[in-house]
């Protein structure tokens with residue numbers, strides 16, 4: 001199983017969502033920024049990935065329940081979400097096609113990567 005850490009970054013009641021580019025696996029799907037965990041802690045992975053993808057520093061607040069999901073033709077992933085806030089604010093799009101702040105009530109309307117759907121539903125239920 002591949003562990004993937006992702007960041008639910010909050011600011012002024014909104015959440016930062018990122019759209020995968022047309023060239024990535026799961027093209028054009030929305031996700032929480034993050035990536036595969038290497039030889040490092042989940043927190044180190046998340047800090048590194050967010051810096052690589054968006055050029056910002058995060059503050060990790062809380063780990064939320066993970067979700068296991070199998071996509072066709074890839075190994076099962078365990079998607080592990082963390083609520084985060086930003087320490088630096090100059091967001092750069094280094095990998096995604098776009099990144100946007102959405103109010104919690106709009107999250108359901110995005111075309112999410114399948115593994116994210118239970119996480120989005122949990123988050124909406126707990127934090128809206």
Ligand SMILES: Nc1nc2c([nH]c(=O)n2[C@H]2C[C@H](O)[C@@H](COP(=O)(O)OP(=O)(O)OP(=O)(O)O)O2)c(=O)[nH]1
Pocket residue numbers: 004005006025026030031032033034035036037077079113114115116
């Ligand atoms: N980052 C992230 N990945 C997700 C989410 N939902 C979801 O299904 N995934 C999948 C997409 C990818 O198959 C996998 C993460 O791999 P990735 O390719 O984005 O991460 P990475 O940068 O470590 O990958 P790599 O290019 O080094 O191989 O998890 C999510 O919310 N965030």
